[in-house]
Amino acid sequence: MTTISAGPDSSADSPGVRHVKRPTPLRESVYEALTEMIIDGTLERGRHLVEVELAGMLGVSRQPVREALQRLNNEGWVDLRPGFGAMVHVPAEDEVDQLLAARAALESESARLAARHATKEAVAQLKELCKVGTAFQESGDIDGAVRTNGELHSMITEMSGNRFLVDFAGQVDRRVRWYYTPVAPVRGAASWREHARLVKAISEADEDKAAQIMREHTEHTRTAYHELQSGGGAPIQPAPEKKPATRRRRTTD
Amino acid sequence: MTTISAGPDSSADSPGVRHVKRPTPLRESVYEALTEMIIDGTLERGRHLVEVELAGMLGVSRQPVREALQRLNNEGWVDLRPGFGAMVHVPAEDEVDQLLAARAALESESARLAARHATKEAVAQLKELCKVGTAFQESGDIDGAVRTNGELHSMITEMSGNRFLVDFAGQVDRRVRWYYTPVAPVRGAASWREHARLVKAISEADEDKAAQIMREHTEHTRTAYHELQSGGGAPIQPAPEKKPATRRRRTTD
């Protein structure tokens, strides 16, 4: 996922054209691999990343690693210290909060625009996602609920039709997941009730209401985070856990 | 300006420490040089950028150029086609509109947070900027007015205290300037009256009002753009003009 570019798919291809699979540039694969490793904790926060080391680890030369690291630096996953190397970014105290605040703004606006551009089919899909998610929630399938939650949110931002909002929200979202995941507060059923109200507002093309609900919805996540912060112990990185045996739990928001 | 990183200055240095000037990495300079050339039209839209050519042009090797190009790609200034090279991005029809919409959301939220965190000194500075800008406007010094306008807006986003909003808004702003500059509609005096109202709302810590005014303010810019679009001829790139003799006119919004 690039940052702002229109992307190669955005060119108005006549329907039916399918570009054959083009082998991804190595730097891209390296970038993906590294974010993956950062998110799942293989590369712990603050860890010193050495180019040749990573290169060896991934079986490529320095070049693609360098390029991937630069991008990771630009997007805030690592901090590049000239002459020393890259360190996996260690989030500051207020960073999660700022991230959540930014997300609230972005997703709220997305919801507004989604309500404006909603089509019948899209709304139907949203409702379906809502139903599925609620079912997951009630059956206790947290992973499923989390996944569906992500799909719902990302579908709404896509519906905004604004690629910049989509892109920014995407970036913020990945970061939020990374910081936030260890805490893993599942807001649960309440979250899905809010989703339902949100979808209803969108289906009624009520822009203000949709924006309002989305804002409250994401703000709830923020306050939930703060409660956890002040209440529970280890705020940022609770378990160093080298190799998470089970897939890590994600957040529902 | 990086994308999201916390930045080296964000580490809580004790006041007074000043890191000695570190020679900027070449890739940074190259990045700056290229954006500059893209904005001022030296590198026309759609132009094929060849690495060795740029390298020769700037007196560096391929590597820094590559790194700069990839960043430019991530931020949407150029489109990278694998195996072929980089082309200066050609904005799509709706792109300016989406950009302005995104900016409206970002700056509106920034204004809200600015109102929340406003200090006496900051408000004083805002008022000063407002006064200066209005003076420029009345005296017909467009360049001055435009510059002050930029300073005012960027100061407000900074006041939000949210580095992500600052960063996103910064990116969007540069892109808007690039697309929008050729059109050069100066909304003029009305814009500065709105600024005054905005600053007043911020000084009164009236978050909703500040957000509201900022949103209307930026939306006015958008409608102004659309009027120009439908009214005037050449919508996007009116004059190829190789070497603009005079400094190009900027927009006031």
Place this chain on the structure above:
DNA sequence: ACTTGGTAGACTGTCTACCAAGTGCCATTA
């Protein structure tokens, strides 16, 4: 006239090797 096949040149993607300069660490020294 249109398609097919082939050829040539250009450029990127990646690798390797190399050097200079900066950084952090550690042992030695005052």
Place this chain on the structure above:
DNA sequence: TAATGGCACTTGGTAGACAGTCTACCAAGT
């Protein structure tokens, strides 16, 4: 103990090489 000097390591940047691929063009065949 605290400053100093030196050493190993790492990045930043350069140069050159090579394969794969993209574009354009031309020629032959249908």
